[in-house]
Amino acid sequence: MVRALQVLCPLYIYPSDCGVSRDLCAWKPLYETLEANPGVQFTLVINPNSGPGDAAVPDSNYIAAVATVNALANVKTVGYVRSTWGARPVGEYQAEVTTYANWATYPDANIAVHGIFVDEANNTASTLQYYTDFSNYAHSAFPSDDTLVVQNPGTPLDQSWFDAMPNDVFVTFEGFYANMFNDWTAYTDSRFADTPHQRQASIIHSFTGSTTDLVTVTDTTAELTDIKYIYVTTAEDYNSFPTNLDTFVAAVSGTNAWMAANPESYPRV
Secondary structure (H helix, E strand, O other), X not given: OEOOOEEEEEEOOOOOOOOOXXXXXXXXXXXXHHHHOOOOOXXXXXXXXXXXXXXXXXXXXXXXXXXXXXXXXXXXXXXXXXXXXXXXOHHHHHHHHHHHHHHHHOOXXXXXXOEEEEEOOOOOHHHHHHHHHHHHHHHHHOOOOOOEEEEOOOOOOOHHHHHHOOOOEEEEEEEEHHHOOOOOOOOOOHHHOOOOHHHEEEEEEOOOOOHHHHHHHHXXXXXXXXOOEEEEOOOOOOOOOOOOHHHHHHHHHHHHHHHHHOHXXXXXX
């Protein structure tokens, strides 16, 4: 099986006017990018209100927007839940996970999400059981082989985390582009060389490099480290689409094309 880099997009942009028309929809740039790149797989983190919100289902703009992206074969949606670095009460996060799971029962549109993105995750050994329990609950709420649970400590982890949650993906780098190759990242620290990078993700913000630099990022991520998921944005946060969205996705596509053309060099084991 050949490697293929995928996009993990923290989609914290409110879909204003998406319930009115596609042309007015704030997510229209995303729609166009998704449709123009059917060969690139995207995981979109849906985040109505730092979680699903208080209602059983989101508002009409979110319903229209989520249904639109769910109709695309190259998209998987997951719901955002914060964990407050392991301090959030269990009942609170379980209630939000359950709300997301119940979106699948909404009769008027396909707004189902297919897993959970656990934000504000901790990386200390004392919280390992908390996140193991969180993961187990998420998988029980989404009992499918297709379920994706992503934990986001944003820093490297030792092997015990991957062993405790064998079906989860971990964001092991979230930070400034300028810090990507500094010490103690999944890209540079030899202590983490043997952890399963294909179950890791990088979220890189404040990108200031050239198109060539962007290709270096995607090539390094997929070809040299075998990290499976990536997002690179020119913005400092995730509340707007990056100015480099199409260029970024083109870089991902180009990296994947190179690996597909040279499968013997990039096996996925």
